[in-house]
Amino acid sequence: MGEMCYHIPDVSEPDSTNDVTNTRPLYLSIAHSLETQIVDGFYDPGDQIPTEREIAREYGVSRITARNAVKELQNKGLVVRIRGKGTFVAQPEGPKGANNRVAGGVGIISVVLPVGRHAGHDTLSSIESVARERGFHLTYHNSLFDPAHERQIIEQVVAGGSRGLLVYPCMGIQNLSTFSRLLVQGFPLAFIDRSVDCISVPTVRCRNYDGFCELTAHVIERGHRRIAFLGNHPVALPSERDRLRGFCDTLVRAGIPVRDEYVTATGEHEHEMSDPTGPERSGSGVSAIATVLERLMGLASPPTCVMALNDVTAIQLFKIARRLGLEIPRELSITGFDDLEMSAHLPVPLTTVRQSFHDLGRLAAETLYRLIDGQQVEQVITVPTRLIVRESVARVELCRAAG
Numbered sequence: 001m002g003e004m005c006y007h008i009p010d011v012s013e014p015d016s017t018n019d020v021t022n023t024r025p026l027y028l029s030i031a032h033s034l035e036t037q038i039v040d041g042f043y044d045p046g047d048q049i050p051t052e053r054e055i056a057r058e059y060g061v062s063r064i065t066a067r068n069a070v071k072e073l074q075n076k077g078l079v080v081r082i083r084g085k086g087t088f089v090a091q092p093e094g095p096k097g098a099n100n101r102v103a104g105g106v107g108i109i110s111v112v113l114p115v116g117r118h119a120g121h122d123t124l125s126s127i128e129s130v131a132r133e134r135g136f137h138l139t140y141h142n143s144l145f146d147p148a149h150e151r152q153i154i155e156q157v158v159a160g161g162s163r164g165l166l167v168y169p170c171m172g173i174q175n176l177s178t179f180s181r182l183l184v185q186g187f188p189l190a191f192i193d194r195s196v197d198c199i200s201v202p203t204v205r206c207r208n209y210d211g212f213c214e215l216t217a218h219v220i221e222r223g224h225r226r227i228a229f230l231g232n233h234p235v236a237l238p239s240e241r242d243r244l245r246g247f248c249d250t251l252v253r254a255g256i257p258v259r260d261e262y263v264t265a266t267g268e269h270e271h272e273m274s275d276p277t278g279p280e281r282s283g284s285g286v287s288a289i290a291t292v293l294e295r296l297m298g299l300a301s302p303p304t305c306v307m308a309l310n311d312v313t314a315i316q317l318f319k320i321a322r323r324l325g326l327e328i329p330r331e332l333s334i335t336g337f338d339d340l341e342m343s344a345h346l347p348v349p350l351t352t353v354r355q356s357f358h359d360l361g362r363l364a365a366e367t368l369y370r371l372i373d374g375q376q377v378e379q380v381i382t383v384p385t386r387l388i389v390r391e392s393v394a395r396v397e398l399c400r401a402a403g
Contacts, residue, residue, distance in 0.1 A: 027068035030059055034069065038078055043089045049079060051086060080108075080161030090161070107136040109164040109368060110157040113192065114145045123192065126361030127166065134369055143167075147174035154178055164188040164368045169196050171237060188371035192364045194239045195380075202371065204364040204381045206355035208239050211385030212246030212307075215335055215353050218387060219305050220254050223396030224333065227251065228262035228296055228303035230289070230313060240309055243337065247307060262303055264292045266313075289313065290320045297324070297332075304333060304396060311336035311343045311352055318346060318392075329394035339388050349390035359383045 024032075034055075037043055050058070055066035070087055073079045080090045111127055124140060131138040139157065143150040147170045154165065155178070165182070169175070169191055179199055182189050191203040219227055229247045231240050248258045266288035296303055308314035314336030318328060326332045328348045336343055339354035360383050370377050 026059075026061060027065045028072060030055065030061070030066070030069035031072035034073060035076070035078060038073075038089055045089050047089050048086045049073075049089065074159070107134075108139060108160075108162045109136050109166070109365075109372075110139045110141060110162040111192075112141045112143050112150060112153055112157075112165070112167045114143050114168060114170075122357035123361035123364070126358045127365040130362055130365035130369070143170060145170055147171075151175050151178050154182075158182070158187065164372050166190055166192055166364050166368055168192045169194055171233060173198055188368055190364060190367045190371065190377075192360065194237060197238065200379055202367055202377045202379055202381065204360060204367055204383070205239060206360065206383045207385050208242035209246040211337065211353040211355065211387075212243040213250045214385070214387045215337070215351075216247050216250035216307065217254075218351070218389065219307065219333070219335065219393055220250070220256070222333075222393050224305045224393075225256055225396070226259075226262070226301055226303045226305070227256075228264060228306045229309075230292060230306050230317065231265045231309040232313070233265060233267065243309060261299060262296070264296065266292060286316050286320070289316050293317060293320055293324070297326070305335070305393060306332065307335045309337060311338040311340040311350065314350055314352070315340075315342065315346065318348070318350070322347075329392050333393040335393060344390065346392075348392050351390045351393045352388050354386045354388050356383055 034049060038049075043049060049070075052063055052066040052070060055061075055069060056063050059066070070079065070081075074081060074087075077090055079087050081087050109131055111124060113124065128138045139162065141153045141157065143153060150167070150170050151174075154167070154175070157165065165188065167179075167189070169179075173196055176196065176199060179189065179196060179201060183199070183201070189201055191201050191205075193203075193205050195201065195203045195205075216227070227247075229244060231244060233240060244263070248263075251258050293306070296306065306317060308317055314334055318334055321328055321332050321334070328334060334350065336350050336352035337355075339352045343350040343352050363381055363383060367377050367381055
């Protein structure tokens with residue numbers, strides 16, 4: 001419609017056309033009145049309906065009664081709330097995602113991504129670009145690595161009118177029921193970076209296994225045989241399992257047995273790792289890294305190289321090693337994974353594996369839109385990786401520890 005105007009009839013005077021009576025709760029009478037206007041075409045799909053304050057004033061009721069009336073319309077799927085914008089008439093159901101546009105033709109998709117992801121900005125930026133190209137509005141929500149908070153966010157955004165969901169899932173299968181319910185309902189859902197065991201959801205991720213195979217082969221080519229792996233939760237996280245499997249398979253193919261004492265984990269969650277540019281703190285994931293490194297270097301045959309799960313862990317490992325008086329890379333070589341911007345600017349630039357977070361976000365968004373359009377998609381969509389060789393891996397004949 002053109003200029004916004006509201007038509008709110010007096011529900012205190014029932015007539016045969018709207019069947020409003022004094023025997024029903026007042027909020028239902030108001031909801032029925034507004035529903036009649038929507039059905040009769042007074043409000044077109046995408047039009048904004050009166051605010052709760054306006055409804056309360058016009059009908060002479062409390063804000064709570066007005067809110068309950070709007071919730072009744074929302075429960076019936078007649079309106080969609082957009083936080084910070086208002087409440088809009090939903091689009092009628094139709095083929096190929098026709099019900100995915102509200103508020104003047106702008107649809108909504110939502111991203112649930114923990115803020116602890118240091119490369120999350122690049123991923124979000126690419127998702128937002130694709131959303132803008134498709135005429136959709138993007139909402140972002142921080143799960144805080146908390147499964148209960150993640151579940152609450154998902155329930156809220158779906159109830160609030162989001163027509164597609166991209167999730168970087170929390171660890172474990174705590175929200176298996178939430179995700180499976182969305183699949184049963186046919187709600188467009190895709191995962192970013194990591195999957196959830198026991199359930200099949202289209203997942204866009206980097207080639208963790210291939211990337212770590214290439215990185216391990218490079219370390220071996222530099223002459224290292226005593227090579228350790230430092231992870232967080234290799235049993236719990238599929239992406240970490242893939243990297244550990246690439247590490248182990250490459251060692252075996254090179255004729256090097258995997259040593260149990262060299263496969264280590266901090267046991268910490270991602271959000272328990274401090275800012276890699278900040279100081280170490282006792283009781284944090286950084287303290288756990290220090291404990292692991294001290295144990296490794298105290299072995300009768302300490303490793304000459306520690307391959308960290310990711311750059312955040314590698315950067316903290318670098319700082320702790322230097323604090324312990326280890327010279328990098330002559331006494332200890334270190335590798336990472338991700339190629340965060342800071343990795344190239346360490347005192348000894350970090351050898352790592354680059355995954356494109358821009359490509360990750362773009363492919364995730366494109367996958368979601370195919371789901372919204374009712375298309376079939378692959379269960380796993382991968383982003384290639386690239387080995388980045390810098391200075392943190394020495395040739396073994398130059399390593400003091402090797403002698």
